[in-house]
Structure formats: C-alpha cells, structure tokens
Amino acid sequence: MVATPYIGIKNCYAMPSPQHPFQVFLYNLGTLWGSLRLTWQHLRKSLGPRSRNLPMTAAAYFEVGPATLQYPHERLPVPARGRYQLHNAIDDCIVCDKCAQVCPVDCIEIEAIKAPAPIRKTSNGMTKRLAAARFDIDLAKCCFCGLCTTVCPTQCLTMTPEYDYSVFDWADHKIPFAIMTPEEVTKRK
Amino acid sequence: MFTLLFYLPFLLLFTLGAGYIERKIAALIQDRLGPTEVGYRGLGQPLADLLKLLQKESMVPTAADKVLFVVAPAWIFVVVFAAFAVLPVTHTWCGAPTATGVLYLLAMASLESMGIFVAGWASHNKYARLGAMRALLQFMAYEVPLGLSVLSVLIVSQTLDLQAIAAQQGPSASVPIYLLGLKGINVAQWGGVLAWNIFRMPPLCLAYAVFFVASLVACHRAPFDLPEAESELIGGYHTEYSGLRFAWLMLAEYSMLLLMSLLGVILFLGGGHTPLPNLPGLPLAIWTSGSPGTWVGHFWAGGWLFSKALCVILVQMGIRWTFPRLRVDQVIRLCWQYLTPAALLLCLVTLWWQLLILG
Numbered sequence: 001m002v003a004t005p006y007i008g009i010k011n012c013y014a015m016p017s018p019q020h021p022f023q024v025f026l027y028n029l030g031t032l033w034g035s036l037r038l039t040w041q042h043l044r045k046s047l048g049p050r051s052r053n054l055p056m057t058a059a060a061y062f063e064v065g066p067a068t069l070q071y072p073h074e075r076l077p078v079p080a081r082g083r084y085q086l087h088n089a090i091d092d093c094i095v096c097d098k099c100a101q102v103c104p105v106d107c108i109e110i111e112a113i114k115a116p117a118p119i120r121k122t123s124n125g126m127t128k129r130l131a132a133a134r135f136d137i138d139l140a141k142c143c144f145c146g147l148c149t150t151v152c153p154t155q156c157l158t159m160t161p162e163y164d165y166s167v168f169d170w171a172d173h174k175i176p177f178a179i180m181t182p183e184e185v186t187k188r189k
Numbered sequence: 190m191f192t193l194l195f196y197l198p199f200l201l202l203f204t205l206g207a208g209y210i211e212r213k214i215a216a217l218i219q220d221r222l223g224p225t226e227v228g229y230r231g232l233g234q235p236l237a238d239l240l241k242l243l244q245k246e247s248m249v250p251t252a253a254d255k256v257l258f259v260v261a262p263a264w265i266f267v268v269v270f271a272a273f274a275v276l277p278v279t280h281t282w283c284g285a286p287t288a289t290g291v292l293y294l295l296a297m298a299s300l301e302s303m304g305i306f307v308a309g310w311a312s313h314n315k316y317a318r319l320g321a322m323r324a325l326l327q328f329m330a331y332e333v334p335l336g337l338s339v340l341s342v343l344i345v346s347q348t349l350d351l352q353a354i355a356a357q358q359g360p361s362a363s364v365p366i367y368l369l370g371l372k373g374i375n376v377a378q379w380g381g382v383l384a385w386n387i388f389r390m391p392p393l394c395l396a397y398a399v400f401f402v403a404s405l406v407a408c409h410r411a412p413f414d415l416p417e418a419e420s421e422l423i424g425g426y427h428t429e430y431s432g433l434r435f436a437w438l439m440l441a442e443y444s445m446l447l448l449m450s451l452l453g454v455i456l457f458l459g460g461g462h463t464p465l466p467n468l469p470g471l472p473l474a475i476w477t478s479g480s481p482g483t484w485v486g487h488f489w490a491g492g493w494l495f496s497k498a499l500c501v502i503l504v505q506m507g508i509r510w511t512f513p514r515l516r517v518d519q520v521i522r523l524c525w526q527y528l529t530p531a532a533l534l535l536c537l538v539t540l541w542w543q544l545l546i547l548g
C-alpha cells in the first residue's frame with residue numbers, strides 16, 4: 001500500500017486501493033483528523049500577527065494571519081501618479097473637442113461657445129479661443145483607458161490617484177467641469 | 190425553582206456570547222477578522238444584531254398557517270427551556286427533583302424537533318417544508334443512538350436523576366468508583382478526571398463519542414445542519430421568519446446546543462466535579478472543589494460545569510467550520526448503519542461488564 005500525501009493536508013493520504021471496510025474506516029478517521037488539524041493551524045495563525053504588518057520580504061509573508069484589509073480604515077497604497085478619476089483644469093482647456101472624439105465610450109460631452117477675441121493663453125502657450133459652456137465627463141461610463149488625456153494638446157485633462165468616489169445616485173457620476181454660469185453662457189451667445 | 194431564575198438570563202447572555210464567539214472563531218478559521226466595528230474588537234456586535242432584530246418587522250407570509258407559524262418559535266424555545274428545569278447548577282443547587290430527569294430531558298429535546306417541523310410546515314414555503322422534512326428525518330436518525338448511548342451510562346449509574354448521576358462522579362459518591370471498570374481500583378477518593386463516567390468503564394468512552402455525534406445531529410449543528418442548510422435551503426425551516434420570531438429561533442438553537450453539551454458533561458464528563466485528581470501529598474481535587482453548600486463550593490462546581498460545557502461547545506464550533514455538510518442519505522446511513530449498532534454493542538458490553546464483572 002503506497003501512501004501518497006495529499007497536497008496541503010498533512011496526515012491525509014489517498015484511499016488505499018484494496019478497500020477493506022476497516023481500511024476505509026481508518027482512512028476516513030485520518031481525513032477527519034487531518035481536516036481538524038488544518039482548522040486548528042488556521043485558527044492559530046489567525047491569532048498571530050497579520051501578514052500585512054510584516055515586510056514583504058519576510059519568509060512567512062504568505063503564510064500567516066488573516067488576509068482581511070479593513071477597507072475604510074486601511075487602504076492599499078496607490079501610485080502617486082495613479083490613473084483613476086479624471087480631472088480637467090478648465091482654465092487651460094482650449095475646448096478643441098479632441099478628447100470627446102477619441103473617447104471610445106463617448107462619455108465626454110462638450111458644448112463650445114466661440115469668443116469674439118482670444119480669451120487667454122494657456123499654461124503651455126496655446127491660445128484659448130473657445131469657452132466651454134458645458135464640459136461633462138460621465139465617470140459611470142468611462143473605461144479609464146486614458147486616451148483623452150493623451151490627445152489633450154494642453155495637458156489640462158489628467159487622471160488623478162483618487163479612486164474612492166462612490167455616489168448614491170448614478171447621475172452624480174456625471175461630473176461637470178465647466179465653470180460658466182447660465183447668465184455668462186447667454187451673454188456670450 | 191431557582192434554577193429557572195438562573196438559566197433564563199444565563200441563556201440570553203449565552204446566546205449573545207456564543208453568537209459572538211462563533212462568528213469570531215469562524216472568521217479566524219477562515220483567515221478573516223470577524224466582527225471588529227461595534228465596540229472593542231466587535232464585542233458589541235451581538236447587541237447590535239439583537240437591536241436590529243427587535244426593530245424588524247415580524248412578517249407572516251400570506252399562505253402560511255398563521256396560528257402555527259406564530260406559535261412555533263415560542264414552542265421550540267419553551268420546550269428547550271423546559272428541559273433545563275432538571276439540570277443541576279451545582280452539587281447542592283439542584284434542578285427540579287425529578288427521579289426520571291434524563292427521560293424528561295430527552296423527551297423535551299425530541300419535542301424541539303417537532304417544533305422545528307411545525308415551524309417549517311406552517312411557513313408554507315418549499316424550502317421551509319424541505320427543511321421540516323429533513324428535521325423529521327434527522328430526528329428519527331439520531332434518537333436511537335442518542336438514547337442508547339445515554340442508556341449505557343444509566344446502566345452503570347443505575348439512576349435516572351441527573352443530580353445523582355453527577356454526584357456519582359466525584360469524592361462525594363455514595364458508590365465505589367472503579368477506574369476503567371476494574372474491580373479493586375476504587376478511585377472515589379482520588380476524584381478528578383479518574384472518577385468521570387467516561388473512565389468508569391472502557392465502553393463508556395466510546396459511548397461518549399457516539400453521544401457527541403448524535404448530539405450534534407440533535408442540535409442541527411454542521412455538518413448535520415440539514416434542516417436549515419443556508420446554502421441549499423436558504424435557512425430551511427426559518428426561511429420565512431424575521432424579526433423577533435427569528436430571534437426566538439436563534440435563542441432556541443443556542444439553548445439546545447448548551448443543553449446537549451451540559452447533558453454530555455453531566456452524563457460523561459463528571460458534571461460539576463474538578464478534573465484535577467488528588468495526588469499523594471498534593472490534594473488538587475480538594476483545592477479546586479471547595480466544600481459543597483458553601484459559596485466557594487458553588488463557585489467551583491458551577492464554574493467547572495459550565496467551563497466544561499463551553500469547551501465542548503468550542504470543539505463543536507471547530508467541527509462546524511471544518512467539515513462539509515452531509516447529504517440526507519449520508520446522515521441516515523451514519524446514524525442507522527454505524528452509530529446505532531455501535532451504541533447497541535456498547536450498551537450490551539456495559540451491561541455484561543456491570544452484571545458479570547462488577548456484579
């Protein structure tokens with residue numbers, strides 16, 4: 001009778017092949033005992049330190065403790081230049097509509113108003129000739145591909161490390177970046 | 190009479206505490222943290238749960254049998270609580286002085302299964318009905334081995350009074366206690382673990398194993414929690430219950446757990462007697478017992494009784510979070526094909542031993 005240990009469970013062996021009822025009985029007792037041992041090992045490990053308090057180089061990093069991340073209290077670190085929520089510095093936006101055109105899910109809605117004279121220079125020296133009456137990004141539709149930020153000629157459209165922006169109403173995910181009041185819009189028109 | 194005043198608040202506290210411990214242990218075994226938010230380390234969680242249950246609407250389904258549906262949870266708890274009437278708290282603080290205490294307790298425990306059947310049946314819901322059927326099936330499966338394993342103790346102790354059975358397992362025993370059924374080794378003076386019923390005769394040790402498994406089935410604890418089976422029957426017989434009535438059911442469930450563990454402790458594990466034996470020159474048993482009737486005696490006896498029961502419950506919790514649920518036919522086969530013959534055999538061996546060897 002060759003006993004092959006099962007992966008993971010010590011004390012637990014493959015069923016012996018001529019199955020005498022007594023052998024089966026012993027085998028069953030063995031598996032019961034093996035699983036109780038496994039339970040005990042996990043219980044004991046969980047009472048010890050949690051793995052996330054160990055340095056990642058520690059040999060026991062994947063061995064010990066509960067894996068739970070107590071989310072609102074603890075967060076995994078995100079990269080400083082994490083690319084999550086979109087942000088538009090509207091002063092620099094020349095309303096060229098490139099971002100809206102490149103967006104694969106069409107979640108950027110722009111309404112431009114021609115200005116009689118150039119409005120201002122953007123931070124990288126381009127001339128802003130159009131005002132944005134409306135600049136909405138619907139983050140509920142956005143797939144975070146980042147295409148809009150790459151095409152933006154003034155680099156005013158960026159992605160920020162902010163990822164925790166759940167809302168109660170879906171419509172709240174549609175973020176307005178335009179800062180013109182309705183009166184200004186009518187005046188300009 | 191006064192045991193009632195003790196057990197009622199104790200059961201409420203126990204249910205809250207055991208609920209917390211159970212969730213915590215389950216979480217730790219599964220590498221999680223369990224309740225952590227309410228109070229220090231989540232200790233307030235059971236209270237928060239209770240408050241939530243109290244606020245919730247108690248729904249009665251339109252199709253349900255209204256009277257039975259409302260009565261069933263109270264029935265289940267009342268019969269379990271009635272069984273506590275005969276349990277002793279300490280050596281001198283007895284339960285109801287019933288000469289047939291064991292019989293009465295087992296009868297009440299069986300009525301609990303009936304109550305569960307009624308709850309499931311009255312809900313008029315297919316999951317609840319399946320749960321009810323399974324409760325009946327399980328009831329028929331565990332009754333025989335449970336009764337037979339208890340019978341083997343009764344053969345040795347020759348009384349049906351729980352108080353007397355407990356008293357026979359310590360220094361105050363009125364009968365000689367032979368270690369492992371060997372005539373001549375009287376360990377009554379040694380006391381401690383040596384005087385417990387499981388070591389009073391070799392078959393009783395195995396009888397406790399049978400009793401333990403059968404009591405798991407009786408309490409509907411995993412791996413025998415077929416009547417509720419959250420993952421397949423969505424809670425089985427308590428699918429339709431909510432609010433306060435659900436709280437009653439939980440209370441009854443944990444009370445049943447405590448009842449069966451206490452019964453096991455009194456029948457097999459020495460009741461309120463200390464596990465430490467008197468060694469020559471080191472009277473550990475005397476140190477950890479106090480004299481019966483005094484406050485110290487009450488403290489030790491009650492302490493031992495309930496800490497032993499809690500240890501048994503902790504083992505049951507470990508088992509619950511280790512083994513997968515058995516199928517219906519597997520439970521029946523386990524009980525009828527293995528436990529019942531084993532219990533019968535143990536009963537016979539105990540009987541012969543008692544008659545022929547100890548005579």
Ligand code: SF4
Nearest residue numbers: 103142143145146148
């Ligand atoms: S990140 Fe992609 S999907 Fe989101 S707005 Fe930009 S282009 Fe559209």
Ligand code: SF4
Nearest residue numbers: 093094096097099152
């Ligand atoms: S691509 Fe940049 S500059 Fe052009 S509209 Fe979009 S955000 Fe404004």
